[in-house]
Amino acid sequence: xxxxxxxxxxxxxxxxxxxxxxxxxxxxxxxxxxxxxxxxxxxxxxxxxxxxxxxxxxxxxxxxxxxxxxxxxxxxxxxxxxxxxxxxxxxxxxxxxxxxxxxxxxxxxxxxxxxxxxxxxxxxxxxxxxxxxxxxxxxxxxxxxxxxxxxxxxxxxxxxxxxxxxxxxxxxxxxxxxxxxxxxxx
Amino acid sequence: xxxxxxxxxxxxxxxxxxxxxxxxxxxxxxxxxxxxxxxxxxxxxxxxxxxxxxxxxxxxxxxxxxxxxxxxxxxxxxxxxxxxxxxxxxxxxxxxxxxxxxxxxxxxxxxxxxxxxxxxxxxxxxxxxxxxxxxxxxxxxxxxxxxxxxxxxxxxxxxxxxxxxxxxxxxxxxxxxxxxxxxxxxxxxxxxxxxxxxxxxxxxxxxxxxxxxxxxxxxxxxxxxxxxxxxxxxxxxxxxxxxxxxxxxxxxxxxxxxxxxxxxxxxxxxxxxxxxxxxxxxxxxxxxxxxxxxxxxxxxxxxx
Numbered sequence: 001x002x003x004x005x006x007x008x009x010x011x012x013x014x015x016x017x018x019x020x021x022x023x024x025x026x027x028x029x030x031x032x033x034x035x036x037x038x039x040x041x042x043x044x045x046x047x048x049x050x051x052x053x054x055x056x057x058x059x060x061x062x063x064x065x066x067x068x069x070x071x072x073x074x075x076x077x078x079x080x081x082x083x084x085x086x087x088x089x090x091x092x093x094x095x096x097x098x099x100x101x102x103x104x105x106x107x108x109x110x111x112x113x114x115x116x117x118x119x120x121x122x123x124x125x126x127x128x129x130x131x132x133x134x135x136x137x138x139x140x141x142x143x144x145x146x147x148x149x150x151x152x153x154x155x156x157x158x159x160x161x162x163x164x165x166x167x168x169x170x171x172x173x174x175x176x177x178x179x180x181x182x183x184x185x186x
Numbered sequence: 187x188x189x190x191x192x193x194x195x196x197x198x199x200x201x202x203x204x205x206x207x208x209x210x211x212x213x214x215x216x217x218x219x220x221x222x223x224x225x226x227x228x229x230x231x232x233x234x235x236x237x238x239x240x241x242x243x244x245x246x247x248x249x250x251x252x253x254x255x256x257x258x259x260x261x262x263x264x265x266x267x268x269x270x271x272x273x274x275x276x277x278x279x280x281x282x283x284x285x286x287x288x289x290x291x292x293x294x295x296x297x298x299x300x301x302x303x304x305x306x307x308x309x310x311x312x313x314x315x316x317x318x319x320x321x322x323x324x325x326x327x328x329x330x331x332x333x334x335x336x337x338x339x340x341x342x343x344x345x346x347x348x349x350x351x352x353x354x355x356x357x358x359x360x361x362x363x364x365x366x367x368x369x370x371x372x373x374x375x376x377x378x379x380x381x382x383x384x385x386x387x388x389x390x391x392x393x394x395x396x397x398x399x400x401x402x403x404x405x406x407x408x409x410x411x412x413x414x415x416x417x418x419x420x421x422x423x424x425x426x427x428x429x430x431x432x433x434x435x436x437x438x439x440x441x442x443x444x445x446x447x448x449x450x451x452x453x454x455x456x457x458x459x460x461x462x463x464x465x466x467x468x469x470x471x472x473x474x475x476x477x478x479x480x481x482x483x484x485x486x487x488x489x490x
Contacts, residue, residue, distance in 0.1 A: 009220050016216060024204035038208040042215050049219055109198045130194035160189045163196075174187060176195040 001064050005052045012052075016045055019066055025066065025133055029125055030074045032118030040077060044070045064144040067130075071122065112175050116166035124159035144172050191303045257296055257315070258308035266315045273322060282326055287444065290319040291344050294442070320394065320479065327392045391475050395443045397483025399436050399457055402468060406439025407488055414445075416469070417458060441483065447476045457486055466490055 003011035023044050027037035047069045055065060090115045117125045123145075131152070140151045147155065167173045187197075204212070240382060255261035269289055276282035297312035399407040411417060417431035434443055436457070447453060454473040461468060468488035474481050 006226070009217075012216070012220065013213070016213065020209060020212070021203050025202050026198055028201070028202055038204065038212070041208075042212040045212060045216055046219050049216065049223065106198050109195060113196060113199055114202075128196060128197075133195045133199045135200075136478055138325060157189065159191050159415060166191055176187060178190065181259060 001055070001057070005055060008009050008034045012049060015062065022063060022134060023066055025072060026126075026129055026132075027069050028114050029117035030070070031077075034075075036082070040074060041071070043073045047073055055175075060144060063134075067126070068143065071126075074124075104159055109175055112167060112170065112172035113163075116163055116170060116172065120159070120162055120164055121177055122157060126127065127152060127155045128159045128163065211236050256308070257300055258305055260442045262308075262311055262315075266318065270318065270322065273326070279326070283323070284324045286319055286326055287326045290316060290444075291442075292325060293319055300417065320392070323444065324479065327390065341475040346364065390446050390448050390481060392444050393447045393456065393481055394480045395441065395474070395478055395483060397472065398439050398440055399441055399470070400483040400485055401459075401487055404487075407457075407459055407468070408437050408439070410436040410441075410457050410488070412436055412441065412443055413455070413456045413458075416456050416471075441486075449476055449478075451476045457485075457488060459488060 001011075001015065004015055020041065023041050024037055027040040027044065028034065031037050031040055051069060058184065060177065074178070075091065117128065120128075127141060130136045130144065136144070138156070139149045141147075142149045142152045164173065167176070173177060252261045252264045255265045259265075273282060276285050293312055293316040297309050297316055300306075300309035300312055305470060399410050401407045408430060411432035412434045413431045414433065415431060438442075440474075441457075443455070445453070452473060452475045454471055456469070456471045458467055458469045460466075468490060470486045472483045472486050472490040
């Protein structure tokens with residue numbers, strides 16, 4: 001990060017490679033569509049580049065800075081254009097070409113989740129992504145979002161409830177029947 | 187579905203990745219933006235004084251353009267305002283009067299030039315500026331007490347133009363028409379004879395006297411000494427200003443003189459010109475009574 005701030009282009013390139021998928025997932029959950037998510041990713045990293053000079057290391061991971069930039073970029077984008085709620089363009093990225101049926105299920109689930117998350121409040125969406133997609137401990141999420149660990153757990157409980165409601169409303173809850181017995185992240 | 191199941195289901199999003207084609211497009215945008223970002227950095231690395239100098243040069247250019255703006259320019263109003271404001275910088279009264287006279291002359295010339303080319307609108311603006319300068323001159327001119335015009339003999343309110351083969355008696359101006367009755371050519375058309383009735387405390391103001399001065403042969407007279415009393419011109423000093431007593435020199439047959447006066451005051455101006463070719467001194471004078479800020483003398487013909 002320091003090297004990028006000092007003008008090292010390759011250092012910024014490394015930051016991009018490291019966080020592009022994290023940001024893509026955030027943007028996907030925010031926009032609900034792959035094309036919009038890709039555009040938003042570009043916007044996020046362009047803004048981050050322009051904000052490098054103002055970046056101050058306050059002991060938070062760089063990804064926290066990126067999330068903040070992404071939040072602002074998404075809000076600005078939503079002001080300029082009504083978010084496209086279509087999920088038809090959500091691509092699938094097969095992990096393996098060997099189990100096509102399983103991958104098709106995962107693609108359906110991703111579409112349903114992204115669509116549901118995109119309709120949720122920013123705070124709920126963020127806590128769900130950080131906790132259960134990116135796998136950060138509650139304490140780290142608290143530091144990144146400015147909340148206590150207890151508040152994060154309360155938030156995540158409410159957010160899960162809200163996600164369930166969104167999936168129910170969309171008739172997508174049954175898609176996730178196969179997840180019975182899965183452990184919750186700690 | 188329980189929270190646990192739902193949280194586990196969210197894990198499926200971990201498999202979402204930015205595809206390579208999209209990533210390449212983003213990378214390309216970032217590379218372009220990085221280069222654009224680097225360019226202004228080089229500009230910022232200019233020495234600190236460069237922007238200051240640029241701003242100063244800009245101000246200087248605008249200032250010069252303003253001070254050189256003609257009456258047909260949009261900046262003319264700004265120029266007049268600046269010139270009028272600069273009057274305050276001349277703390278010495280004589281300097282200030284000289285400066286205002288220069289302004290007046292410049293504006294007069296500009297108005298005449300614009301009238302000559304038929305630009306009536308701009309000429310009007312120059313005339314307005316000229317009046318402005320005249321007002322300034324009136325306001326600035328010293329209010330010194332001048333010799334009282336009374337007792338005043340009967341004087342004519344119209345200017346009297348006299349060729350004077352022999353100058354009248356040496357008297358201190360302002361003065362009245364000499365006692366003798368000079369021949370008037372062309373004969374005066376019996377102007378109404380009025381008795382000036384100055385107010386008890388008349389206000390002194392600057393009077394602009396205009397007129398023409400011609401030689402005995404009718405040609406325009408040059409280097410004419412203008413004075414408020416007859417002067418003797420030295421043969422080796424044809425330029426009137428070198429002679430004591432001349433308050434200005436009229437050239438090109440044209441007279442524009444500004445003199446402090448009071449309303450109702452009668453003034454005689456004396457004109458003399460030494461002709462080096464013939465060794466003769468030509469003289470003339472004109473008497474007028476001040477009725478306002480502008481007096482026209484008509485044409486004064488010099489005589490031997």
